[in-house]
Amino acid sequence: MASVAENMKQTKAQLPNEVTLVVVSKTQPNVLIEEAYTSGQRVFGENRVQELVPKYEALPKDIAWHLIGHLQTNKVKYIAPFVALIHSVDSEKLLVEVDKQAARCNRKIEVLLQMYIAQEETKFGFDVAEAEELLSRQTDFQHVRIVGLMGMATNTDNSDQVRKEFRGLAQFFKTQQEKYGATHFHTLSMGMSSDWKIAVEEGATMIRIGSSIFRS
């Protein structure tokens, strides 16, 4: 039986140094998160505010918590005091609310714009024109820092399709990086357990892995 620590070690061994691993701990009990923490992991991702807040309260304070799932505007206030990165900003309304709650906490919150890249009706996100337009007005939002993009590929076994979607997102990421600079705009979050190798080949700087690390 493989342990969380062994699974993490295996994944990291295949990962270029400059790619950040976000361990997705949604639905996992604290004891398993502590196992990953003990073996050195400090960046964890959760997709629900109701689950993230109690985990933040119970677990070590030097964990960088990332919110990776769809976020409702009325829940932003619960995570604004501590969240390290929000991957899933998928509307201007949400960005406005993050800005407002960050101001209340006297913080500047780092966020990614979630891009719609999949051939699926259910996924959230911006298209290229919307994201470009919003980025051109990013200085309107004084308490957020848009540090990059996030995308989820179609859930399919067709790796050509997945690669095409990641490649398109990476191209758009590069054009925006040229505009806004790599020190400010540095993070491309793409790739999960099933498709992270393709994502890294296509230029991901951050991957979000859950099931393949917590499998036993």
Ligand SMILES: *Cc1c(COP(=O)(O)O)cnc(C)c1O
């Ligand atoms: C659950 C989730 C992941 C991780 O998926 P796995 O297949 O468990 O690796 C990554 N990103 C988001 C947005 C998720 O909700």
